[in-house]
Amino acid sequence: MRWLWFLAAASLALQAADTFTVTGTIVDNQQNRPLNYILVTLTSTQDKRLTASTITAADGRFGFTNLPAGKYSLSAQRRGNQQSQFYQQNDPFSTAIMVGAGITTPDIIFPLEAPGSISGTVLDQSGDPVRSAQIWLFRKAVAGGRSEIQQAGVQTANSSGAFHAGHLRPGTYMLAVSGRPWYAQAFPQTSGQPNPNPELDVAYPITYYGDTIDPASASPITVVEGGSVTVQINLRPVPAVHLDIGANTQLGQPLASGEVPPPRQSIPPNLMAETFGGQTIPVPANVIGVNGRGEMAGVAPGRYVVRTMTFDGDRGRAGSAARIDVTSNMAIDLQNLKLTSFSGQLVFEGAERPPNPVSVQLSCGNGRGFGARVVKDGTFTSVGDLVTGRCTVALGNAQHFYIKSVTLRGGKPSADSFDVLDGVQNYITVVAAGGATSEVEGIVMHDDKPFSSAMVLLVPEDPDRGSLIRRDQSDSDGSFTLSDIVPGKYTLLAIDDGKDLLYRDPAVIQPYLSGGTTLEFPRANKTPLKVNVLARRIN
Numbered sequence: 369m370r371w372l373w374f375l376a377a378a379s380l381a382l383q384a385a386d387t388f389t390v391t392g393t394i395v396d397n398q399q400n401r402p403l404n405y406i407l408v409t410l411t412s413t414q415d416k417r418l419t420a421s422t423i424t425a426a427d428g429r430f431g432f433t434n435l436p437a438g439k440y441s442l443s444a445q446r447r448g449n450q451q452s453q454f455y456q457q458n459d460p461f462s463t464a465i466m467v468g469a470g471i472t473t474p475d476i477i478f479p480l481e482a483p484g485s486i487s488g489t490v491l492d493q494s495g496d497p498v499r500s501a502q503i504w505l506f507r508k509a510v511a512g513g514r515s516e517i518q519q520a521g522v523q524t525a526n527s528s529g530a531f532h533a534g535h536l537r538p539g540t541y542m543l544a545v546s547g548r549p550w551y552a553q554a555f556p557q558t559s560g561q562p563n564p565n566p567e568l569d570v571a572y573p574i575t576y577y578g579d580t581i582d583p584a585s586a587s588p589i590t591v592v593e594g595g596s597v598t599v600q601i602n603l604r605p606v607p608a609v610h611l612d613i614g615a616n617t618q619l620g621q622p623l624a625s626g627e628v629p630p631p632r633q634s635i636p637p638n639l640m641a642e643t644f645g646g647q648t649i650p651v652p653a654n655v656i657g658v659n660g661r662g663e664m665a666g667v668a669p670g671r672y673v674v675r676t677m678t679f680d681g682d683r684g685r686a687g688s689a690a691r692i693d694v695t696s697n698m699a700i701d702l703q704n705l706k707l708t709s710f711s712g713q714l715v716f717e718g719a720e721r722p723p724n725p726v727s728v729q730l731s732c733g734n735g736r737g738f739g740a741r742v743v744k745d746g747t748f749t750s751v752g753d754l755v756t757g758r759c760t761v762a763l764g765n766a767q768h769f770y771i772k773s774v775t776l777r778g779g780k781p782s783a784d785s786f787d788v789l790d791g792v793q794n795y796i797t798v799v800a801a802g803g804a805t806s807e808v809e810g811i812v813m814h815d816d817k818p819f820s821s822a823m824v825l826l827v828p829e830d831p832d833r834g835s836l837i838r839r840d841q842s843d844s845d846g847s848f849t850l851s852d853i854v855p856g857k858y859t860l861l862a863i864d865d866g867k868d869l870l871y872r873d874p875a876v877i878q879p880y881l882s883g884g885t886t887l888e889f890p891r892a893n894k895t896p897l898k899v900n901v902l903a904r905r906i907n
Contacts, residue, residue, distance in 0.1 A: 388467035391431040392476030394424050394444050398593050402428025403480060407445040409452070413464055414438055437468035439843060444480050449535045453480055456821040458867050459511055461841035463821045471845060482594030485534040490525045490545055493604045497529025498572075501547035501603070502652075505533055506644045508540040508588075513837065513872035516736075517542075517645035541589045543577040544643045545601050548652050552608070552666060570605035573668035574641045574649070577601055581670070583643050611653075611664040612699040613637065636662055637702060638675045642691075646736065646755060648673055669695050676702055690791065706791035710750040714742050717772065717801045727764035728798060731835075732757065732788065739764055760785045760835050761798055769802035770854040771835075784835045806853040806889040810897035811846040812862040818846025819901045823866025826850050827881065829857040831874040841866070859884040860897065865904040879905055
């Protein structure tokens with residue numbers, strides 16, 4: 369069997385007298401048959417430079433020898449697939465392999481999921497292919513203990529209108545398609561020219577699989593392990609509308625000889641369509657300069673998000689965004705849009721401050737997140753997806769610091785979240801403290817033996833404070849570590865199968881709490897804990 373060590377600074381460690389071995393078999397997750405020619409990689413969790421790779425043999429076997437004592441992550445990758453799968457992977461967590469004196473390391477059986485695919489064709493009203501159509505893939509998932517919709521990639525239809533999306537994880541997918549009729553022409557409405565031929569002044573609305581323009585009515589696509597699904601999407605043109613976006617110096621008008629552009633100018637806005645879970649995709653509009661004014665042509669009627677754009681010198685910057693309803697030709701007053709934006713002030717209690725630049729992280733709605741860098745005076749301004757609903761706030765790059773309260777201007781203080789107001793500037797005050805976070809280590813047990821691959825959760829006394837939940841997955845020796853624990857009362861839980869568990873939903877996690885261990889942090893006793901694993905409940 370071929371294998372290779374990348375030593376970096378680990379050459380002395382490999383010469384140590386006490387070295388160990390990790391062996392196992394890669395099998396197909398569904399059929400349990402051995403898989404050959406799979407790339408297997410072992411990496412030290414203490415030193416990422418210490419890594420080794422090998423290819424499985426015909427019987428699916430792999431092995432790594434001369435390993436120093438420690439913990440190692442284990443991953444496998446199929447030929448042609450750019451993504452690796454980690455051993456017992458669940459969300460971003462996996463089970464590490466522990467080796468060392470007195471530790472029994474089992475012969476590992478590593479079930480590897482087979483990827484699926486979606487192929488299809490995009491056709492127009494005449495049954496002809498829509499070449500260069502953009503096919504946006506979205507996947508329903510459970511991430512971070514909550515249900516969300518994730519963008520899973522984008523494909524471009526070829527000259528036959530065909531597309532193929534491979535290496536897909538099993539799950540439920542939705543498709544959104546954007547395109548432009550090949551014969552459509554962008555006619556300016558602000559130039560005083562005669563009206564264009566209405567048969568040529570058309571556009572395709574964003575269309576979803578199931579041939580609907582309403583994302584709520586889209587047909588889901590189920591991709592099973594190793595399965596292939598073939599679909600057809602039909603686009604139908606509608607009369608286009610024209611959007612007058614006002615005077616604009618960046619639509620092709622040259623500067624006079626020797627003229628220097630001002631340091632900050634306006635550039636055309638971005639037009640986007642809201643799709644599944646509030647995710648946005650660009651709308652294929654033509655931006656035309658006519659008599660010193662700007663116009664967006666080739667747009668289908670609908671509800672859109674318009675995001676303002678500015679630039680400093682040659683550097684473009686995305687600005688705030690607003691929702692608009694487009695039913696007919698109209699003018700967009702970019703200066704008076706009801707923009708939704710975020711800004712605020714971060715205040716630290718006491719004199720202590722993080723040593724590095726800090727950011728404020730927002731997690732809103734359907735799991736969409738974005739951040740804002742905090743400048744020296746504590747202020748921040750965030751530019752991200754236009755969101756509504758509840759946003760949870762966290763600190764970035766601020767280890768051992770935590771949020772004590774979040775207050776939206778004019779509202780009441782909250783522990784760590786606020787409700788976004790649409791069409792206004794949302795100004796929030798974030799109060800943080802530091803120096804009191806904790807860490808806890810332990811072992812998950814079952815029948816007095818260590819239990820691996822369990823989901824370990826530390827749930828705050830107030831289960832609605834999801835940002836305080838800490839999570840890990842027990843390693844091959846049953847061990848786990850939970851860090852950055854904010855002072856307060858918690859319940860420690862271990863669940864044997866945490867895959868796709870909506871643990872941030874108080875109603876889902878409540879039945880497990882009685883079987884956990886109540887703890888208060890900071891703990892006076894720093895000794896490792898033992899926690900008995902609980903069986904996954906059938907919802």
